[in-house]
Structures are given as C-alpha cells and as structure tokens.
Amino acid sequence: MISYFKLILFIFPLYLFCPPNKTYVKVLLxxxxxxxxxxxxxxxxxxxxxxxxxxxxxxxxxxxxNSVPLQIDHQTVFLNNKKIKTQHPIRINAFDGHIRYNHENYFGTFYILFHDKKIYLVNKVELEDYIYSVLRTEGWPGWPLEVNKVFAITCRSYVIKKVLEARTSKKPFHIKNSNAHQTYRGIRHNNVHKQAVDETAGIFLGYKNQPIAAMFDSCCGGISPAQINGSLAGVDFKKAPYLARKQICTHCKKCKIFHWGFELPLKEFEHRFATIVSDLENLTNITISKVDNAGLVHKLTLHYGNKKIKVVEGKKLYSLFTEVKSSVFTITKKKDNLVIKGQGYGHHLGLCQWGAWQMVKDGWNYIRILHFFYPGTTFMQLKDKESEKENS
Ligand SMILES: [Zn+2]
Structure with missing residues (x-):
C-alpha cells in the first residue's frame, strides 16, 4: 500500500483534503x-x-x-403498534452483524428521520463500506482488479462530492440509492471488489481541490463529450470542464452495445407516444428536429393526423422504449416501420466502463485511465479518516 502512495506522489501531486463528516455516508433507502x-x-x-x-x-x-415491527401511517411511526409521539430521529442498529432491509444485508446503522412532512429511511454507513457495496451494482462481476480500482475511485469521488453538497442543502441524506445517483443495494461479498476498495482507500479525484462529479456510463459509443451541448444535456462544462473530454474513447468499440438498433411498426410508436401526447392518432413519421454536435438528439417531431406536428424532448424516446440505450440515434422510415440505430449505452459523459475494461486489457493502469476520462483532475486523498468521529 505504501508503495502505491509513493508512486502516486511521485507522478502526481497528491493533495490532502479533509471535508467534515467525510467518514460516513447517509444513503436514502x-x-x-x-x-x-x-x-x-x-x-x-x-x-x-x-x-x-x-x-x-x-x-x-x-x-x-429478529424483525422490527415498524409501520408508518400518514407521517406517524408506530413501533410494535405503539405510536411514537415525537419526531426525533429513530435509530436502528443490529445487535451483532448486518442489518437487513427488504431481504438485503447492509453495513452501518439505519435512521428514521422526519423532514418537511416526509419520513425518510436512511442508512448511515462508513464511506469505504459504502463504496464496497456500490461496486456490487455499479461494477461488473468478474472484471479485473485494476478496472474495479477505477470504479472504486470514480464512485468515491462522486459520493464525496454529494456529501459536501449536502452540507448546503437541508436534505436529511447525502445520496440516493438509485441510478439517479449511484445504485446501492447492500452487501454481496466479492474478493476483487474488497481488494479494489482497500487498495484505493480514501483516494478520489479532484478539480481545483474539490471532489469531482465523476459521472460514468456503460459504453460511450465513441461520442465526443466536448461536442455535447451542455445546457441541453443538463451539465455545466464551465463548472466541470473535466467532463468535456476532447479525446475520443475508441476502446469500447468491440463491446456489443457500441452499436445498437431496432425496428418497430409506426403503430407501436403511436401506441407508446399516446401516453404523453393526448390527441395522437395516425402517426405517419418521427423526425429528429434538434441534435447537437456530438450527435445527442434533444428534440423529436411527431407527424400525425391531418398534417399535425408535435415537438417532444428527445429523451422521451429513451424513457418510452427500453430498446433505446442512449440519446445518440438516427431514425429512418422504412414503409410502415421506423428503424432506430444508435451508439453507446448511457449519457456519454465521464468514464466509459467498457472502454476502461479494454484499456486494462491493453496494459493501462487505473491512474492513466482516470486521467484519460477526467482530464485536468488530480488524485487526492482523504486525510486521517480514522481520527474522525461518528456523528449523526
Ligand atoms: Zn468508450
């Protein structure tokens, strides 16, 4: 472990960074x-x-x-059928071992918290245990250690940023457990994931001495992030220039989802779009009406009825069809069918997981891979985490 740190120190400046409350992550369940x-x-x-x-x-x-008899009924918590009269946090701890929620084991402590007329179930978990759990769902089982180190640092950077952001928001948690942030469904033991977390413990990526919003997707499809229209895609490249990568990733081109496509009858498109367009009938075509320089489709035009048109967000196609893997696609009319062909799986920003896998196969280490996907960033290290005290 010491030799790794020396290596990083030798190659890159390693900043010490110590945000408050960094040791624990509060995850919304x-x-x-x-x-x-x-x-x-x-x-x-x-x-x-x-x-x-x-x-x-x-x-x-x-x-x-064994189990906790807990019911919530219109903002009131009942424990063993007895009403809890105050709205002080309720703390739930396993006497020994893990705590289970919806048939999954979790590290740490659970809290029931009252905030803004809502009740939240939050898992307070030590940072490295959180990263280990996240790799279960955000990583790929069976992939090499070096790729999992890349994922561990990426997920750690993202959550540290979320922890710091939560200091200024009033929300009673730091991060959601869904893919809105990072998927987190408790523990599933995996030796490679454990080793990846241990060997990168506390390491994260920073930009201007702050943790980065380390976005990642499954396969970038060779799309140039620097060409993406940030305001339309919901990302501010001025604040996060490390997401506007100019170098194109070609490392993922062998993966199956680099290219994807499907063909369906116009009637099927009409059926699905009718859920969001009330008067939709006799759909005759769908055309792309706004696309950015990277190829991301931002607006679609539905042609229907007696020369009617309706412009909808490009991402509607993504939400209505599981066959659509990203916002980079073309639409071609073929008789009474539409043919959709696209590239990549995800939002095309930050780390490309399949690209990183191929890079490791080609001999890249995690340091070089992360600098490729997040240009201009610096490796940083959480400082003296053992000395920080738990606080709720
Ligand atoms: Zn890629």
Whole structure:
C-alpha cells in the first residue's frame, strides 16, 4: 500500500483534503410521502435495537429478537403498534452483524428521520463500506482488479462530492440509492471488489481541490463529450470542464452495445407516444428536429393526423422504449416501420466502463485511465479518516 502512495506522489501531486463528516455516508433507502401507509421490512438475525426519544428528552431502547415491527401511517411511526409521539430521529442498529432491509444485508446503522412532512429511511454507513457495496451494482462481476480500482475511485469521488453538497442543502441524506445517483443495494461479498476498495482507500479525484462529479456510463459509443451541448444535456462544462473530454474513447468499440438498433411498426410508436401526447392518432413519421454536435438528439417531431406536428424532448424516446440505450440515434422510415440505430449505452459523459475494461486489457493502469476520462483532475486523498468521529 505504501508503495502505491509513493508512486502516486511521485507522478502526481497528491493533495490532502479533509471535508467534515467525510467518514460516513447517509444513503436514502426510501422516502415516505405524507399520505402513505407503509411497513418497513427491517430485521437482523442476531437481534436488533431501536432507540427513540418519545418525550423529546428521555432515550428509550427496545430490543427485538429478529424483525422490527415498524409501520408508518400518514407521517406517524408506530413501533410494535405503539405510536411514537415525537419526531426525533429513530435509530436502528443490529445487535451483532448486518442489518437487513427488504431481504438485503447492509453495513452501518439505519435512521428514521422526519423532514418537511416526509419520513425518510436512511442508512448511515462508513464511506469505504459504502463504496464496497456500490461496486456490487455499479461494477461488473468478474472484471479485473485494476478496472474495479477505477470504479472504486470514480464512485468515491462522486459520493464525496454529494456529501459536501449536502452540507448546503437541508436534505436529511447525502445520496440516493438509485441510478439517479449511484445504485446501492447492500452487501454481496466479492474478493476483487474488497481488494479494489482497500487498495484505493480514501483516494478520489479532484478539480481545483474539490471532489469531482465523476459521472460514468456503460459504453460511450465513441461520442465526443466536448461536442455535447451542455445546457441541453443538463451539465455545466464551465463548472466541470473535466467532463468535456476532447479525446475520443475508441476502446469500447468491440463491446456489443457500441452499436445498437431496432425496428418497430409506426403503430407501436403511436401506441407508446399516446401516453404523453393526448390527441395522437395516425402517426405517419418521427423526425429528429434538434441534435447537437456530438450527435445527442434533444428534440423529436411527431407527424400525425391531418398534417399535425408535435415537438417532444428527445429523451422521451429513451424513457418510452427500453430498446433505446442512449440519446445518440438516427431514425429512418422504412414503409410502415421506423428503424432506430444508435451508439453507446448511457449519457456519454465521464468514464466509459467498457472502454476502461479494454484499456486494462491493453496494459493501462487505473491512474492513466482516470486521467484519460477526467482530464485536468488530480488524485487526492482523504486525510486521517480514522481520527474522525461518528456523528449523526
Ligand atoms: Zn468508450
């Protein structure tokens, strides 16, 4: 481990960086809206302790042998059918071992938090345990150690940025557990993932001494991020110039989703678009009406009825058809069918996972790969994380 650090220090300046609350990540598991009724399926095979402050001051602890009888009914929490009268955080800890939620094991502690008329179930987990869990769903099982190191640093950079952003927002969590941020579904043991996390512990990418928004996708399709219209794609290249990579990735071209395509009858397009366009009937064609220099489709025009047209967001095609893998595609009319052909899988920004896999096969190490995908960034290291104290 020491030799790795020396290597990085020798090649790149390694900044010490110490954001507060960095050691723990608060992950949103579920958000319960004011009028919902929900049972939370939380358990542990070695007993579970629930801490409450029912009168606002006195702490009360409850022990349950296996599962926690927790119901939420219109903003009120019921523990063992007893109403919890205050809105102080409720802490749930496994007596020993992992805590289970919806049949998945998790590291750390759960909290039920009350905020803005909603109730949140949040998992507070140590950063490196979080990264290890994220690799289960954001990584690819069986891929080499060096690729998993790339993923570990990418996911760590992203979550550290989210932790810092949460300091200025009032949300009671740092990051969502869905692909809106990074998918996180608890622990599945994997030796390569563990080694990748351990050997990169605390390392992340920074730009101007701040953690970067390390976006990544599955396959970039050889699209040039620098040519993407940032404002239309929802990314600010002035704030994140490391996402406007000029060098094109050709490393993913052998993967199956570099090119994709499908052909369906116009009637099928009409059927699906009718869910968002109320008067849609007799669809005769769909044409691309706004595309940026990189090839991302931002607007589509539906031609239907008696010379009617309707302009819709390009991403609607993505949301209505699972066959559509990215926003880079062409549409060709072929008799009564439409043929869609596209490139890449994802948003075309940041790290290309299949590209990184091929780079490792070609002898690249994780440092060189990350500098390729996030130009202008610097390797940084969380400082003295052991000395930081847990705080909720
Ligand atoms: Zn690529």
């Amino acid at each position: 579920t958000e319960i809206t004011p009028h919902s009724v929900k049972t939370l399926n939380i358990s542990s095979s070695h007993g579970i302790i629930v801490d409450t402050k029912e009168d606002g001051h006195t702490k009360r602890s409850y022990y349950f042998k």
